[in-house]
Amino acid sequence: MHDEQLCQVGTVGHPEPVVHTMGNKQTTAKQDLKAVRERSLSKQALGQVTGRFHVLPHRIEDDYVLEPSQELGSGYNGSVFLAKSKDTHETFAVKPFRLYRITQAQKRELKNEVEVFLAMDHPHVGRLRDVYEDESELRLVMERLEGGELFDRVTAIGRFTEKDAQDTIYQILVAINYIHCMGIVHRDIKLENFLYDSKSYAHLKLIDFGFSRFTSNKRMQLGCGTLAYMAPEVLGGSYDLKCDMWSVGVIAFILLMGYMPFTGSDDEIRAAITSGQYRIDKPRWEKLSENSKGFLQSLLVTDSDQRLSAEQALQHPWVEERNSVVVTEESSHLDEAIVSSLVDFARASHFRRACMSMMAWTLSNDERAEVRNAFMELDTDKSGTITMYELKRVLAERVSITDSQVLQIFNALDSNNKEEVNYSDFLAAMMASRIAMHDDVVVAAFKRFDVDKSGYITVGDLLQVMGSTMSKADAKQLVKEADISADGRISLDEFISYVQSSEEHAQMTVLEKLLEGEMALEKADATTQSSRNPGQQTSMTSLDPTQPAPAPKSRMCVLL
Ligand SMILES: Nc1ncnc2c1ncn2[C@@H]1O[C@H](COP(=O)(O)OP(=O)(O)O)[C@@H](O)[C@H]1O
Ligand SMILES: [Mg+2]
Numbered sequence: 001m002h003d004e005q006l007c008q009v010g011t012v013g014h015p016e017p018v019v020h021t022m023g024n025k026q027t028t029a030k031q032d033l034k035a036v037r038e039r040s041l042s043k044q045a046l047g048q049v050t051g052r053f054h055v056l057p058h059r060i061e062d063d064y065v066l067e068p069s070q071e072l073g074s075g076y077n078g079s080v081f082l083a084k085s086k087d088t089h090e091t092f093a094v095k096p097f098r099l100y101r102i103t104q105a106q107k108r109e110l111k112n113e114v115e116v117f118l119a120m121d122h123p124h125v126g127r128l129r130d131v132y133e134d135e136s137e138l139r140l141v142m143e144r145l146e147g148g149e150l151f152d153r154v155t156a157i158g159r160f161t162e163k164d165a166q167d168t169i170y171q172i173l174v175a176i177n178y179i180h181c182m183g184i185v186h187r188d189i190k191l192e193n194f195l196y197d198s199k200s201y202a203h204l205k206l207i208d209f210g211f212s213r214f215t216s217n218k219r220m221q222l223g224c225g226t227l228a229y230m231a232p233e234v235l236g237g238s239y240d241l242k243c244d245m246w247s248v249g250v251i252a253f254i255l256l257m258g259y260m261p262f263t264g265s266d267d268e269i270r271a272a273i274t275s276g277q278y279r280i281d282k283p284r285w286e287k288l289s290e291n292s293k294g295f296l297q298s299l300l301v302t303d304s305d306q307r308l309s310a311e312q313a314l315q316h317p318w319v320e321e322r323n324s325v326v327v328t329e330e331s332s333h334l335d336e337a338i339v340s341s342l343v344d345f346a347r348a349s350h351f352r353r354a355c356m357s358m359m360a361w362t363l364s365n366d367e368r369a370e371v372r373n374a375f376m377e378l379d380t381d382k383s384g385t386i387t388m389y390e391l392k393r394v395l396a397e398r399v400s401i402t403d404s405q406v407l408q409i410f411n412a413l414d415s416n417n418k419e420e421v422n423y424s425d426f427l428a429a430m431m432a433s434r435i436a437m438h439d440d441v442v443v444a445a446f447k448r449f450d451v452d453k454s455g456y457i458t459v460g461d462l463l464q465v466m467g468s469t470m471s472k473a474d475a476k477q478l479v480k481e482a483d484i485s486a487d488g489r490i491s492l493d494e495f496i497s498y499v500q501s502s503e504e505h506a507q508m509t510v511l512e513k514l515l516e517g518e519m520a521l522e523k524a525d526a527t528t529q530s531s532r533n534p535g536q537q538t539s540m541t542s543l544d545p546t547q548p549a550p551a552p553k554s555r556m557c558v559l560l
Contacts, residue, residue: 015228017076017188017211051358051448051465053131060132060139066094073149075192077210083141087444090364092129095140109210110138116184116209121423122384123372124175126195126207129361143365145205147196154191159258162292166322168204169252173319175206176248177310178384180241187211189247190229191254197365215241228262232274232302242304245313249299256292257284276302291318314382333373337433339399345429346412351478353428354466355499357415358445359437360427371430375423385420437500446495456489
């Protein structure tokens with residue numbers, strides 16, 4: 001009804017999130033956070049958690065200059081402000097939380113936010129650089145996303161073209177498919193929680209995991225989120241991951257139609273959502289393509305069983321249209337330098353790979369931006385991780401590569417033995433040659449390894465950073481790799497020369513590197529043949545791209 005007053009986005013300010021009813025668990029915020037840190041460690045690889053979660057005596061002020069008066073934005077939890085890294089002088093966003101005199105609900109949200117955010121690792125999700133816990137506060141240090149909220153963009157331009165809306169929704173779906181594949185529900189999907197990484201308004205990232213949680217298959221009851229975006233089943237008190245997809249429908253509606261689909265008093269909004277009656281401005285609606293109308297209708301469905309999942313929405317014709325440009329060799333982001341970096345990484349030692357993983361977390365957004373499209377290209381099903389099958393299929397199109405070479409690359413990349421390669425694993429591999437190892441990145445990585453701040457990386461530091469998977473003997477062996485002066489510890493100079501000494505293969509072509517690797521592989525095979533335990537023998541399952549099932553994983557690090 002186009003003559004009814006339409007509620008333009010921005011005219012009523014930000015809709016506020018709400019949360020209902022809470023439990024009464026008898027734990028302190030500190031105890032909860034300790035458990036979070038331990039659980040996160042079991043989900044993540046190498047130093048990716050320990051190196052980022054800092055407890056006393058390590059303070060945020062050791063690493064960052066805080067600028068609390070420079071607010072970057074604010075939301076349900078107060079303001080997010082600017083900070084500057086003392087190592088790289090890069091700017092960051094800090095989200096602070098008080099740890100005393102907080103309610104059970106706030107405690108639970110904080111716990112979920114930290115746990116989920118620590119597990120996030122995707123080109124379309126904001127990156128959590130560090131977490132600091134002191135006597136009274138917990139602070140999340142995130143990459144600073146300089147392009148502002150999607151909310152501000154919509155407010156500024158009123159309505160998106162279909163093409164821009166398709167592109168925006170595609171990015172949102174990729175982020176949501178990733179979190180859903182990880183079993184995470186966001187519960188506050190809205191325009192304010194997607195930020196552009198720069199003023200070019202091309203790359204969006206999901207933020208704010210305050211209402212997120214890992215879910216099992218059990219349905220959830222807690223009513224939380226922002227009413228205007230809330231799914232009918234959330235209002236009804238029994239819902240699952242699909243509630244986020246309703247909110248995507250609301251966003252898509254706003255982008256295409258230029259106004260909020262459900263408006264009025266809270267009671268009116270609830271009634272309209274429950275009955276699925278969104279306001280239709282006929283002239284605008286009729287101008288939309290059939291595919292875009294079909295897309296909105298398949299998300300704003302009150303029966304969540306009928307609603308598209310993120311995976312299905314990515315395959316909807318309206319979203320697929322955006323992808324219709326076939327990736328050719330020219331348009332591909334997977335150039336020889338990227339493949340070459342992957343091969344180098346597979347040949348690197350365990351410690352060198354750990355160093356690269358640590359450095360991958362200190363890369364700037366610009367540096368990551370150079371290679372993130374290649375990651376997205378390898379992740380053909382957009383689940384947010386790369387499987388062996390995907391790696392084989394895409395690499396085989398680019399270079400002539402054998403199954404055992406792919407397996408070797410895959411095993412080196414799969415740092416947490418989860419049969420899949422995360423974004424940071426991929427970034428670590430790119431450190432090998434694609435991304436320059438600036439001195440400040442290397443120094444920052446050294447500091448992360450030097451947990452006790454002694455000025456040296458010791459066996460004790462490594463045991464803390466690498467977690468329980470590493471024995472003392474292994475840690476000693478790793479220290480030896482870089483310890484030129486043989487004093488049992490690694491100085492900064494030793495560390496710098498160690499990580500920067502990997503250039504010897506940089507000038508070789510991918511094929512030369514692969515051939516060299518094959519020869520070493522054969523040699524190693526010949527020497528281990530007689531003593532091999534048949535139970536552990538690597539059986540190379542066929543990686544024929546026509547076979548959908550990914551090959552079972554077995555660790556084969558004969559070159560390492
Ligand atoms: N990484 C960031 N870079 C720049 N601005 C940010 C960043 N994170 C948050 N903000 C700004 O702060 C606002 C509130 O942050 P958010 O994490 O959504 O907190 P809340 O839980 O309070 O909603 C965001 O909507 C955004 O404007
Ligand atoms: Mg928010």
